Amino acid sequence: MTNSIHNKFLTAASASYHYQHRWTTITLLLLIIASPPLLTAACSTYSSIFSFGDSLADTGNLYFSSPQPSDKCFFPPYGQTYFHHPSERCSDGRLIIDFIAEWLGIPMLKPYLGIKNGEMEDLSVNEGVNFAVIGATALEDSFFEEKGPSSCSLQFFQNRLMTKFIEKGGIYVSNFDL
Secondary structure, eight states, X not given: OHHHHHHHHHHHHHHHHHHHHHHHHHHHHHXXXXXXXXXXXXXXXXXXXXXXXXXXXXXXXXXXXXXXXXXXXXXXXXXXXXXXXXXXXXXXSOOHHXXXXXXXXOOOOEEHHHHHTTSSOOOOTTSOEEOOOTTTTTSOHXXXXXXXXXXXXXXXXXXXXXXXXXXXXXXXXXXXXX
């Protein structure tokens, strides 16, 4: 008698599990099917990125900060995987910020110092700019006051870019504290 009750309990529990599992699977499939339009809508709402950070996001500010870059990451084999040449990034390929820009349909970010030094084309209102520099959080403030983009990056952002965006009516607040 005990085995019969035990077997009925297992059968009921098993059926309940399969029923719950089936609905979980159906719900997940519906979410996956519905998500592309949501992702497309999210991607189309952003037209530029302004990046502040360190080596994980530096697209060339360290390279443009010295007259003769000597760091190993500015020479082969760095950059061979994606760019097929050294790309001013301390990476063999793209950085996280490059993937984010691609996902949002935005061009890769130009380094601020490349624009400031006149070595890269000036940015348009629809493009972002990258202020990130390798070692940004590890070096003394005096380094950035003398060389790095941090000394003037916020001033540049406030004076030049914010004016352009205010004129265009597009101010967006990020989740980052400046």
